Amino acid sequence: MDIKGKFSGLAKNISSGASQVAKKSEEIVEVSKTNMSIDSNENKIIELYAKIGEVIFNRYKDGKEIPQELKELCKDINNLEEVNEKLIGKINKIKKLKKCSNCGEEMKTEITYCQKCGLKQNN
Numbered sequence: 001m002d003i004k005g006k007f008s009g010l011a012k013n014i015s016s017g018a019s020q021v022a023k024k025s026e027e028i029v030e031v032s033k034t035n036m037s038i039d040s041n042e043n044k045i046i047e048l049y050a051k052i053g054e055v056i057f058n059r060y061k062d063g064k065e066i067p068q069e070l071k072e073l074c075k076d077i078n079n080l081e082e083v084n085e086k087l088i089g090k091i092n093k094i095k096k097l098k099k100c101s102n103c104g105e106e107m108k109t110e111i112t113y114c115q116k117c118g119l120k121q122n123n
């Protein structure tokens with residue numbers, strides 16, 4: 001092969017290499033776009049599971065019939081909510097805050113009347 005032929009062959013290899021790189025990066029973009037769609041759908045599925053859970057939990061709270069295995073899970077949620085209520089109370093004690101027993105408004109413990117509903121507070 002003459003010099004000219006060698007260069008032409010090299011140029012062909014470079015150009016085919018470049019187009020392979022371009023194809024590879026197109027693939028990467030396509031795969032990551034598709035992965036984003038999958039992630040987005042998975043998040044929607046998780047939200048829908050949560051909505052199903054809410055429907056079941058509300059039935060449980062209303063005293064309606066739900067399957068036994070779901071009752072246990074609903075009790076777990078109830079217990080966690082009670083624990084959180086106590087933890088919120090703990091934070092409020094640290095911050096010297098209290099909640100109005102009528103409207104739930106947060107206020108400093110030394111305040112006598114609720115600023116929102118006017119109820120006299122038991123200090």
Ligand SMILES: [Zn+2]
Pocket residue numbers: 100101102103104105114115116117118119
């Ligand atoms: Zn109030």
